[in-house]
Structures are given as structure tokens and as C-alpha cells.
Amino acid sequence: MQKLGTRVWKSIEEHLYGKRGRPRFKNARRFHSIEGKSNAAGLRFRDGRVEWKGLHLPVRFDRKDKHRVEEHALSCPIKHVRLVRRTVNRRVRWFVQLVLKGTPRQKDKNRVAHGQPVGLDIGPSTIAAVGEDDAFLDRFCDSVEPLGREVRRIQRAMDRSRRATNPDHYHPDGTVKKGPRRWVYSRRYRALRAELLEKQRRLGETRKREHGEMVNRVLALGDNVKTEALSYRAFQRNFGKSVRDRAPGMFVEKLRRKAANAGGQIDEFPTRTTRLSRTCVCGAERKKPLSARWHDCECGVSAQRDLFSAFLARHVDAGYLAIPRAHTAWAGAEPLLGRAMARLSETANGSGVTPASFGLAEFRRQSRSPAQDGSACIEAPDAVPTADGRSGEPGRNTGLAVRTLRL
Ligand SMILES: [Zn+2]
Numbered sequence: 001m002q003k004l005g006t007r008v009w010k011s012i013e014e015h016l017y018g019k020r021g022r023p024r025f026k027n028a029r030r031f032h033s034i035e036g037k038s039n040a041a042g043l044r045f046r047d048g049r050v051e052w053k054g055l056h057l058p059v060r061f062d063r064k065d066k067h068r069v070e071e072h073a074l075s076c077p078i079k080h081v082r083l084v085r086r087t088v089n090r091r092v093r094w095f096v097q098l099v100l101k102g103t104p105r106q107k108d109k110n111r112v113a114h115g116q117p118v119g120l121d122i123g124p125s126t127i128a129a130v131g132e133d134d135a136f137l138d139r140f141c142d143s144v145e146p147l148g149r150e151v152r153r154i155q156r157a158m159d160r161s162r163r164a165t166n167p168d169h170y171h172p173d174g175t176v177k178k179g180p181r182r183w184v185y186s187r188r189y190r191a192l193r194a195e196l197l198e199k200q201r202r203l204g205e206t207r208k209r210e211h212g213e214m215v216n217r218v219l220a221l222g223d224n225v226k227t228e229a230l231s232y233r234a235f236q237r238n239f240g241k242s243v244r245d246r247a248p249g250m251f252v253e254k255l256r257r258k259a260a261n262a263g264g265q266i267d268e269f270p271t272r273t274t275r276l277s278r279t280c281v282c283g284a285e286r287k288k289p290l291s292a293r294w295h296d297c298e299c300g301v302s303a304q305r306d307l308f309s310a311f312l313a314r315h316v317d318a319g320y321l322a323i324p325r326a327h328t329a330w331a332g333a334e335p336l337l338g339r340a341m342a343r344l345s346e347t348a349n350g351s352g353v354t355p356a357s358f359g360l361a362e363f364r365r366q367s368r369s370p371a372q373d374g375s376a377c378i379e380a381p382d383a384v385p386t387a388d389g390r391s392g393e394p395g396r397n398t399g400l401a402v403r404t405l406r407l
Helices: 002-016 069-074 144-165 187-221 232-239 241-246 248-261 305-313 323-351 360-367 375-383
Strands: 033-035 044-046 049-052 055-058 078-088 091-100 117-122 126-130 135-139 224-228 265-269 294-296 302-304
Touching: 044 078, 078 187, 117 187, 117 248, 117 305, 126 187, 126 305, 126 323, 135 187, 135 305, 135 323, 144 187, 144 241, 187 241, 187 248, 224 248, 224 305, 232 241, 241 248, 248 265, 294 305, 302 305, 302 323, 305 323, 323 360
Parallel strands: 117 224, 224 265
Antiparallel strands: 033 078, 044 049, 049 055, 078 091, 117 126, 126 135, 294 302
């Protein structure tokens, strides 16, 4: 009861200070978790099982524990225990969550480049990061998009079903009549609701996994993250539902937490003072339309827009871009950005789908330019994708120029 009271108070408090929306009343059916106050009394975890008021609930462990995460967790002191009910594939499952003291185990494969600055650029559907000796550009949280579309399809079907079974509850213009009334939910509606819950759960899980992987990729380049403070609200207004599904704000929060765990930090600077998207290392400023995916300057600097922006972000200090430093660093960073584009081009050849926002077309035009001595034409047969859909020879820059991409 005390824990419930704390939860109620917290949600009211956050509403009072304008941090969150109006708290909603939860009925028993929407109540999915319960936790103890400490591991000393009440709900507690002892000797590998949950104990609560004479109940002894055995727990299933991860027998393999490949990365020894569970082993590490169980060796930490327990602060309190939480029981969570989840419906997975329409079956109810109960999970034990232990709130522990200490730091989470870092898997061996996820090495953090301690103390290194890394520039980050998060777009509505792309992410670019530039570190000291590596860089990448990739789609951001792409696999949530089809799931999000599914969710909205089911929501529309549910709305149609509800309208058909409760015609008296609506005004002629389609809006809901006010006041308490009894809603009838058809069998079809309930089936759709179960399907919706499952889809939403999968969307959440997928996003969590993709965010986690992306956080690790960024931290592998450096744990001193520099990025523009995005106005996520403006982001959502301009780009809509698919951005909401990708939850860039949630990603930044996760990055902040994991960077702090590794001893680093994340520096979010204002867009207004840095103007990265229109600045060049030579100091020239020119406004680019959002559709221009390539940064081309009269001084000869040419790079993919998001990667270039991430590169510049790396050289922002105390909210201002150190142009001379960025200028000096550009010579060393240019090949990194080129390699990131080449890698992207490779994977695009394999999968066949890449958003036009990457500017791969420009990249191919560039890599065909004067430096090549015509060998690109000779390489052509090699570059034709093989039967398994992958390109013939990965990593050969000359081949890139002649490959055709389905965009
Ligand atoms: Zn320039």
C-alpha cells in the first residue's frame, strides 16, 4: 500500500510541476506490477526464489547466461523486488525484477572508447556518428516502422468495430457523446484488442533492442557524446507518427544513462548558436533545404550531410563550434566519412532498400569522379550482385561507381 501511495503521489507531483500529463485512474485490469519496499520484509527475494506472505515462488534462470550478465546481477546486493505481469503471445507470464545496487555488467563485446569525443547527428529516420578513427551512418530504429503501421491499422479497425456496435454513442458528425454510458465490445473488438496489445509489446521490445544496439555502437566510438539538443516536439510535429515510434528522445535518455555508467557524459548544445546544418569548416554559412542530402561547399569540401553534421558536432565546445579546429581535423576525418558511405552502399546493395535521405546517389556520383582512371568500367562485371543478393566484392571502392541501386 505504501508503494502504491508513493506511485500515486509521484504521478500527481509530476503533473503539478508540468512534467507529465494528467494522472489516470487505473482499474485492476490495468494494474500489472507490484514491488516491495526493501528486501528485508514483505515481498522479497531469497535463495533464488520470491517469498511473499508464505508464498514461495521458484524462479526460472537463464541457464546459459552467455554474457554472464545474470551471474553478475545476482552477486549484487538487492534493494527491492518487483513482480511484473506481461502478456506474451496471449499468455500471461510473470517476471521478477530485482532492483540492485552497483553498476551493470558491460558485455565483453561492447567496448567503450573511454574519454573520446564523438559527434552525433540524429535525424527523423537516420543516425550518424563520427569518432576519432571511425564513423557510421545508418537507419535509425528502422524495424519499428512496419510494426507501427500494423498498430495503427488495428486501431482503425477497433474504432470502426466500436462505432458499429455502439451507434447511439456518437453524434451525427462522428464525435463521441459526453456523459457516462455503457459500451458494448464485440467479440471481434476484443480479439483486435488482444492483437493490438501483442503488436504494441513487440514494437516496444524491438525499439528497446534497437536503441540498445545503437547506444553500444555510439559508445564504441566514444563516451563523450556531443549532439544537438533536438526539440522532439518540433520533430514530431514535422515528421509525425514514424518518428514517434522510433522515440529519439528515449534513445538520447538511454545514451545519457549508459554514457554516465561508463564514466562519460552527453553534451547537448543549442542548434541556434552552432547552426551545424548550414556551416562549413571554412566558415561559410549557407542554408540547405532538407532535401539536399549532400554538403557541397565552394572551398571544395564535399560530404554526406548527416555525417558532416556529426563531424562538426564533435568539434563543438561550450555551445560553440570551434571552426579552426574542425578545419584542421577535416583532412583526417574525410576518409572516415567516405568509408562510412562505402559501407552503407555495400549493405544497400545487399538489401535493396535504402531511404533516399542517405544521399547514396550523390555518393556514387562522387566516387565516379576524376580520381578514378576509368578502371570502374573494367570492374563492372565484378560488381554485379551475385545469386545470393550480395555484391560480388565487398570493400572495392572502384566497383561502387557502377553498381545500380534500387532506391
Ligand atoms: Zn567550405
